[in-house]
């Protein structure tokens with residue numbers, strides 16, 4: 504991880520974006536720092552995936568800009584529901600696709616490519632599933648395969664749309680660990696989540712509501728009761744008092 508500008512990461516400045524003339528994001532200015540896990544959190548429809556898509560370059564801004572470090576191409580891990588379970592490909596082939604960006608189409612994968620693919624399969628605990636068809640996997644297994652494909656790209660900017668939604672505890676821990684390791688290697692890791700506990704574990708946090716940025720910073724500073732109420736319109740339940748003897 505040396506290609507990324509150490510001081511930089513991704514800078515979003517005055518970004519507006521939407522679909523078919525309908526504006527969804529309104530003048531977002533934020534930072535997605537390197538060597539850190541950033542959580543984008545907010546209610547349904549607040550624009551989290553649209554912001555992620557704008558950083559990935561798949562949603563075009565109508566105003567403002569997304570500045571990436573020179574020559575950087577982000578790796579995007581989409582929601583598993585966005586991937587057809589009818590695709591006739593195996594787990595191994597799916598993760599190998601993560602290496603395509605690093606070679607010309609007519610070139611074979613190198614020894615190093617194969618090593619990276621094997622490492623990503625191992626990291627996500629899916630080596631045993633390598634020969635299985637994607638469509639025969641459970642939702643949680645498929646999600647791990649998509650994360651492994653994202654990791655295999657070895658990008659300095661890793662973007663993930665709800666990578667742990669609907670997964671059980673151990674699967675969530677495996678993915679959370681992989682994201683932390685990737686950030687520790689210097690990448691800007693950004694994930695969208697509905698889960699306040701997930702967001703609280705991040706290093707940096709963006710709170711969205713109605714396509715606007717309500718707050719940005721350390722999770723403990725961003726996810727205050729007032730901010731959560733402003734975003735969701737709900738007061739958080741007070742923490743349960745410990746039982747008395």
Ligand SMILES: Nc1ncnc2c1ncn2[C@@H]1O[C@H](COP(=O)(O)OP(=O)(O)OP(=O)(O)O)[C@@H](O)[C@H]1O
Pocket residue numbers: 522527545546547548549550551552553554697
């Ligand atoms: N491809 C699309 N075409 C048209 N409108 C879209 C598209 N994708 C999202 N939208 C609209 O943009 C708004 C923001 O959606 P987005 O998916 O970015 O929000 P989100 O915060 O990620 O939501 P969720 O938590 O429900 O996944 C919504 O009103 C949604 O209907």
